[in-house]
Amino acid sequence: MALTTVGLVAVLVAGACSAGSERQASDLSAPAVGEAADAGEAAKSGADTDQATAGGSGAADLRVDQRSIIYTGTMQVRVDDVDGAAREATTRAREAGGFIGGDQRTSGSADARAELTLRVPANRFITVIDGLAKLGEQEQREIHTEDVTEETVDLDARIATQRARVDSARKLLARASSINDLVTLENEVGRREADLASLEAKKRKLADLTALSTITVTFVGPHAAPTPPPARQKHDLGFLVGLRGGWSAFRSALTVTLTVLGAVLPFALVIGVPVAVVVGLARRRRARRTPPAGPTPTVPGPAGPVDGPTPSAPPPVPAARSGP
Known part of the structure; x- marks a missing residue:
């Protein structure tokens, strides 16, 4: 009986230990499974976001080929025939799908000159510039770019919001029941429509600048x-530079002073x-x-002390007594 009892106790203890270890293992594995599930969902949502961005839905597409960029080019070309080169540049701009924005020419054998402003599509900008450079000897060439993608996206959002405000104001105007409400809502609708028209005008201007690049040849x-190259500004420092600057300022101040004096002198003389x-x-x-002033009269003052002894005053006379 004792051996049987000891054996049963040992079996029960072993079973309790195994159950506790399995429960602990399951408790430890549950967070790991949950984290794995959360990671899978996050990866799935990230993939969905990337897919929406690449497909153009959900977020704005700001890739390099989808950005709004303004191209501006300036160049100078020396040619044998100025008029012929100007005609060829005009033809190439029209063939590229653009037009002539300005044409200024100076005739003469020695100082012949033609300045053209060409508006060409942005995707043909480099091609047209390279073609113009081949018409003669290129002397100067400058290309500037301005990225207005963020401004374009901001304008789109503001235009959408303003259109919603205009629609809501029009709905309120349709339900106006009094003259005062009608007048107030009409003014509000007009103001909102004016703001919307201003935003749309800015958007059209940006669209024109980004769609058609400007080339000044x-x-x-x-x-x-x-033509001399543009001078570069130099920022020199030192004692001599300060001395030259001070002397120049002094001369400028002196010149201004003399100018003012010369302007005032005729009035002073006249x-x-x-x-x-x-x-x-x-x-x-x-x-x-x-009248002339006379001599000042002198007023006699008190007499001064007399030399010699000062006479004494007479002694007092005693009063007479009356008889008894």
Whole structure:
């Protein structure tokens, strides 16, 4: 009985330990399974977001080929025939799908010059510039770009919001029941429509600048004087630089002072001299009318001390007594 009892107790203890270990293992594995599920859902949502962005739905597509960029180019080409090169540039711009925005020409054998402003599609910008450079000897070339993608996206959002505000104001206007409400809502609708028209005008301008690039090309003759390159600003420091700057400022101040003095001098001569003469004559006349001052009378003061002994006062006379 004792051996049987010990065996049963051992079996029960072993079973309880195995059950506890299995429960602990299951408790530890549950968070891991949950984290794996959360990670799978996050990966799935990220993939969905990427797919929506690539497909153009959900978020704005800001890839390089979808950005709004304004291209501006300036170049100078020396050619043998200025008019012929200008005609060829006009033809190439029209063949590229653009047009001529400006045409200024100067005739002459020595100083012949033609300045053209071409508007061409953005996707043909580099092609047209390279073609214009081959018409002669390229002397100058500058290309500037401006990324307006964020501004375009912001304008789209503001236009959508403003359109919703205009629609809501129109609905309220349709339900107006009094003259005061009608007038107030009409003014509000007009103001919102004006704001919407302004935003749409900005959007059209940006769309025009991004769709059509601007090229300013200058054709000069073979004997024209070369155009000097633009001067670069230098920021020098030092004692001599400060001395030159101070001397220049002093000369400028002196020049301004002399200029003001020269401007005031005629007025001073015409007005100041007569005024000085009149004042002098008035002073002289006043001096003549004033009588001359006589000698100052002297007032005698108290007599001074007399030499010698001072006479003494007479002794007092005693009062007479009356009889009894």
